[in-house]
Amino acid sequence: MDTNVIIGIVAVVAIAVLLIAWGVWNDRTRKAALKRAEDEAKARADARIAAEKEAERKAQAAVAESAKAAESSSGGSDETPSGAARHLPPEGKEEAEAAQVAVAEPAPKPAETPETAVSRIQRLRAKLANSSNPFGKALFSILTKDNLSESDWEDVEDTLLLADVGAEASEQLVDELRKDARIAGKADAAEVRASLKEKLLDLVGRDVDRRLNADKDGANKPSVIIMVGVNGTGKTTTAGKLARLFVAEGKQVVMGAADTFRAAAADQLETWGAKVNVPVVRSDKDGADPASVAFEASAKAKEANADVLIIDTAGRLQNKANLMDELGKIRRVTEKNLPVDEVLLVLDATTGQNGMTQAKVFAEAIGITGVVLSKLDGSAKGGIVISVQKELGVPVKLVGLGEGPDDLAPFDPEGFVDGILA
Numbered sequence: 001m002d003t004n005v006i007i008g009i010v011a012v013v014a015i016a017v018l019l020i021a022w023g024v025w026n027d028r029t030r031k032a033a034l035k036r037a038e039d040e041a042k043a044r045a046d047a048r049i050a051a052e053k054e055a056e057r058k059a060q061a062a063v064a065e066s067a068k069a070a071e072s073s074s075g076g077s078d079e080t081p082s083g084a085a086r087h088l089p090p091e092g093k094e095e096a097e098a099a100q101v102a103v104a105e106p107a108p109k110p111a112e113t114p115e116t117a118v119s120r121i122q123r124l125r126a127k128l129a130n131s132s133n134p135f136g137k138a139l140f141s142i143l144t145k146d147n148l149s150e151s152d153w154e155d156v157e158d159t160l161l162l163a164d165v166g167a168e169a170s171e172q173l174v175d176e177l178r179k180d181a182r183i184a185g186k187a188d189a190a191e192v193r194a195s196l197k198e199k200l201l202d203l204v205g206r207d208v209d210r211r212l213n214a215d216k217d218g219a220n221k222p223s224v225i226i227m228v229g230v231n232g233t234g235k236t237t238t239a240g241k242l243a244r245l246f247v248a249e250g251k252q253v254v255m256g257a258a259d260t261f262r263a264a265a266a267d268q269l270e271t272w273g274a275k276v277n278v279p280v281v282r283s284d285k286d287g288a289d290p291a292s293v294a295f296e297a298s299a300k301a302k303e304a305n306a307d308v309l310i311i312d313t314a315g316r317l318q319n320k321a322n323l324m325d326e327l328g329k330i331r332r333v334t335e336k337n338l339p340v341d342e343v344l345l346v347l348d349a350t351t352g353q354n355g356m357t358q359a360k361v362f363a364e365a366i367g368i369t370g371v372v373l374s375k376l377d378g379s380a381k382g383g384i385v386i387s388v389q390k391e392l393g394v395p396v397k398l399v400g401l402g403e404g405p406d407d408l409a410p411f412d413p414e415g416f417v418d419g420i421l422a
């Protein structure tokens with residue numbers, strides 16, 4: 001074979017071997033690089049998971065610590081949920097608070113200016129007069145008849161009972177009306193009306209102090225109001241409307257969404273707050289401890305030197321013992337920061353006497369200082385104003401007269417009686 005051919009074949013074989021060797025080396029290097037990248041990514045993921053676990057462990061420890069501290073600070077019966085979190089090392093505290101409670105700061109400028117007290121009262125007086133509270137008119141039409149018979153007097157009593165005036169008050173009113181010469185003597189309609197108005201005003205209570213404690217001279221600053229009541233009565237709505245009333249008076253308000261049972265309640269309160277530039281302290285976790293929110297809200301209101309703190313609570317409690325536990329804890333924990341000035345029971349006027357039994361349970365569970373009668377606009381049972389005061393021994397301080405943001409008014413006995421007799 002020609003030498004040149006042999007050299008050519010050797011050269012081709014050598015090149016082929018070199019190419020194969022380069023390919024193998026290249027492949028190994030690429031695989032090694034891939035493996036390295038994979039290892040690095042895995043190490044990063046492991047580190048992240050470990051960090052997350054550590055953060056979670058710290059948050060749980062902080063929550064557990066807070067519960068323990070609350071127990072011990074109250075001698076075994078009292079609680080300071082997030083208060084304990086305040087004493088933790090900084091990172092534990094932050095994690096516990098982030099997990100539990102947040103403050104929804106509204107936009108810096110109020111989006112709405114609430115209606116002034118004067119125009120609100122005028123408008124709501126007219127609304128009350130036009131509302132479905134026909135028992136005054138029904139009474140009036142019976143009492144202006146000539147020669148009232150026994151059955152007429154029975155109709156008077158039935159009318160009062162139907163309007164939820166309550167048995168005791170109805171009997172008392174009928175007795176007084178029967179003795180009234182202006183009625184018994186068949187005087188004119190104006191006299192009957194005047195007499196009826198007087199007696200109804202006596203029953204409603206004309207000289208009762210119905211001011212909110214936050215509005216009294218020398219009120220605490222911040223003044224704390226806790227809203228309680230059965231679910232659906234209008235607590236959250238009333239808390240929002242009440243915040244507007246205070247804002248309209250130039251007061252600085254903070255709200256606490258301690259209704260952690262219904263997640264939407266905190267959103268609802270935040271919406272009310274955002275409209276009038278009121279911050280809302282809430283929990284990001286469904287079913288979080290309501291007392292924890294109440295504690296943070298009271299701490300926030302104190303720190304901000306607010307005029308009023310309004311705390312909304314849940315009403316969905318299985319039994320009296322649970323109710324007492326939950327509301328009692330909210331109160332005790334709040335009182336670690338601020339005294340509680342007012343507990344307002346929100347009662348749905350449309351439920352009438354049916355709502356009274358539950359109202360009594362709430363009154364026993366936390367002790368109430370006033371009643372808000374909501375939904376009076378949709379109720380034919382205005383007499384509940386009389387029976388609720390008699391049975392619970394506290395005044396009706398506010399009435400809800402619609403779903404509108406400014407449809408809450410201080411209860412005005414004259415306006416109410418004029419409304420039912422109009």
Ligand SMILES: Nc1nc2c(ncn2[C@@H]2O[C@H](COP(=O)(O)OP(=O)(O)OP(=O)(O)O)[C@@H](O)[C@H]2O)c(=O)[nH]1
Binds near residue numbers: 265315377
């Ligand atoms: N007509 C009328 N409706 C009202 C009044 N007050 C509240 N409502 C309505 O009643 C419904 C229930 O009100 P909420 O404020 O959610 O009741 P709640 O007691 O907070 O309910 P829970 O959070 O479930 O305990 C809402 O549709 C309100 O708009 C009122 O004075 N008049």
